[in-house]
Amino acid sequence: MSMRMTGMFSGMDTESIIQELVSAKRTKVDTQKKAQTKLEWKQDAWKDLNTKLKNLQSKYIANMRFSDAYSKKTTKVSNSSAVSVITGEGAVNGVQTLEVSRLAKTAYLTGGKIQSSKEVTALTTLGDLDATLGDDFSGTITVGAGDKQKTLNIDKNTSISTVLNTMKEAGLNASYDAGQKRFFVSAKTSGEDGNFSITSGDASGQKALKMLGISYDASAESTGKSDDEAVAHYTKGQDAEIYLNGAKFTDSTNVFEINGLTFTALSATAPGETVTVTTEQDTDGIYDMVKNFLKEYNSVINEMDKLYNADSAKGYEPLTDDEKESLSDSEVEKYEKKIKDALLRRDDNLSTVNSALQQIMSGGVEVGGKTMYLSDFGIDTLGYFTAAENEKHAYHIDGDSDDASTAGNADKLKTMISNDPDTVISFFTSLSQKLYGKMTDLSKSVDGYRTFGNFYDDKKMKSDYDDYTSKIKELEKKLQDYEDKWYSKFSKMETALAKMQSNSSAVTGLLGGS
Numbered sequence: 001m002s003m004r005m006t007g008m009f010s011g012m013d014t015e016s017i018i019q020e021l022v023s024a025k026r027t028k029v030d031t032q033k034k035a036q037t038k039l040e041w042k043q044d045a046w047k048d049l050n051t052k053l054k055n056l057q058s059k060y061i062a063n064m065r066f067s068d069a070y071s072k073k074t075t076k077v078s079n080s081s082a083v084s085v086i087t088g089e090g091a092v093n094g095v096q097t098l099e100v101s102r103l104a105k106t107a108y109l110t111g112g113k114i115q116s117s118k119e120v121t122a123l124t125t126l127g128d129l130d131a132t133l134g135d136d137f138s139g140t141i142t143v144g145a146g147d148k149q150k151t152l153n154i155d156k157n158t159s160i161s162t163v164l165n166t167m168k169e170a171g172l173n174a175s176y177d178a179g180q181k182r183f184f185v186s187a188k189t190s191g192e193d194g195n196f197s198i199t200s201g202d203a204s205g206q207k208a209l210k211m212l213g214i215s216y217d218a219s220a221e222s223t224g225k226s227d228d229e230a231v232a233h234y235t236k237g238q239d240a241e242i243y244l245n246g247a248k249f250t251d252s253t254n255v256f257e258i259n260g261l262t263f264t265a266l267s268a269t270a271p272g273e274t275v276t277v278t279t280e281q282d283t284d285g286i287y288d289m290v291k292n293f294l295k296e297y298n299s300v301i302n303e304m305d306k307l308y309n310a311d312s313a314k315g316y317e318p319l320t321d322d323e324k325e326s327l328s329d330s331e332v333e334k335y336e337k338k339i340k341d342a343l344l345r346r347d348d349n350l351s352t353v354n355s356a357l358q359q360i361m362s363g364g365v366e367v368g369g370k371t372m373y374l375s376d377f378g379i380d381t382l383g384y385f386t387a388a389e390n391e392k393h394a395y396h397i398d399g400d401s402d403d404a405s406t407a408g409n410a411d412k413l414k415t416m417i418s419n420d421p422d423t424v425i426s427f428f429t430s431l432s433q434k435l436y437g438k439m440t441d442l443s444k445s446v447d448g449y450r451t452f453g454n455f456y457d458d459k460k461m462k463s464d465y466d467d468y469t470s471k472i473k474e475l476e477k478k479l480q481d482y483e484d485k486w487y488s489k490f491s492k493m494e495t496a497l498a499k500m501q502s503n504s505s506a507v508t509g510l511l512g513g514s
């Protein structure tokens with residue numbers, strides 16, 4: 001950068017003169033920056049629309065291509081307090097009968113209260129509970145759970161904590177409540193296979209079990225209530241048992257998976273009571289799937305229409321920082337919105353995608369040798385003069401309670417799903433296959449222009465953006481050089497005038513002195 005001097009000697013406003021001289025070249029820089037900004041905004045607009053198109057394709061259309069997506073069934077039961085049912089893909093339509101004989105139980109031991117007036121913690125030993133135990137006190141306690149069995153050698157120094165650890169090692173849930181002075185022991189799984197035993201084959205071991213409140217008869221379940229706090233209560237594990245269509249089924253849990261249905265027994269049915277289980281086509285499920293697809297499709301197609309038909313923003317260009325200074329933030333926002341709204345106006349890629357989707361949706365699909373249209377299912381666009389602006393290609397379902405325009409019409413779609421589901425499934429499967437294939441083709445990779453999965457020329461836009469960056473850098477260098485050239489010229493002029501003024505002063509001084 002050249003040394004810059006103001007018009008000190010010439011009296012000229014050199015700064016303004018130079019800025020005026022370089023203004024044309026600065027305009028060229030600003031023009032390129034504005035074009036780059038507009039391209040960046042256009043990229044953002046396409047990215048947003050592209051995301052919505054891809055979501056429509058992957059979330060809805062991709063799934064609806066396959067008939068399995070429509071294999072929606074529902075099951076109703078006559079007594080929901082006795083059993084709940086989840087309908088799987090393999091469920092068969094029909095009416096079945098069910099009885100719940102008994103529910104599954106988990107083996108559980110509630111220990112008797114340890115009889116000691118002292119505080120009893122997990123660190124308390126057998127000797128602490130009975131001071132009469134001598135050094136010769138010894139025996140064993142055996143804990144059996146399933147195929148696991150643990151034997152604990154005991155003496156007067158054996159603690160409650162040690163007994164608990166032996167139970168856990170055998171595969172049981174075990175805890176001790178110091179406040180209640182009781183053991184609580186249970187199997188980790190429900191059913192008969194979860195039954196466990198805590199026994200001893202010797203007198204010392206049996207005495208220890210009584211002292212700890214965990215002596216009980218494992219072969220017999222404790223039933224009823226007892227006022228004796230020292231008595232342990234044992235609940236045997238039990239398998240659940242149901243009868244489906246007269247056939248007996250048992251399981252260690254209350255959950256039965258049978259022929260595509262998952263039954264969860266909740267309570268035993270009364271003697272002689274039969275629960276009716278009805279499996280049928282889920283009309284609402286299929287209807288909602290079609291409705292949700294159309295809702296998403298309408299949202300995308302309406303936006304594309306709005307973008308394509310936007311008002312012209314001719315004459316509007318992005319503002320420079322200097323231009324923004326003279327406007328308020330709201331004025332800048334309003335001005336830029338005008339430009340952004342019109343970025344995809346009459347866009348060729350947008351037109352191609354929009355037209356392709358409309359053509360498939362309005363076209364026919366062959367079902368059983370007959371060409372059918374969306375209108376055959378009570379789905380159609382509104383009249384040209386009825387539809388709102390930029391919503392003329394949106395589809396509405398007759399009888400849709402959420403659609404004020406068609407809510408009063410007969411619900412043809414739901415009726416057809418109920419009466420002829422195969423035709424509905426065949427039609428929407430074929431329609432979705434066409435849409436998916438076309439959208440895949442429109443978003444395929446094009447060398448130098450777009451990457452796979454994009455409906456716009458993302459590569460070309462990026463390349464153009466980079467070209468702007470290079471061009472702006474080049475123009476700014478030229479601008480700087482041009483500006484420096486003029487500053488250099490004016491600086492030389494000021495220097496010459498300074499010398500002339502200095503020489504003139506010297507001559508005047510000599511003449512005055514003579």
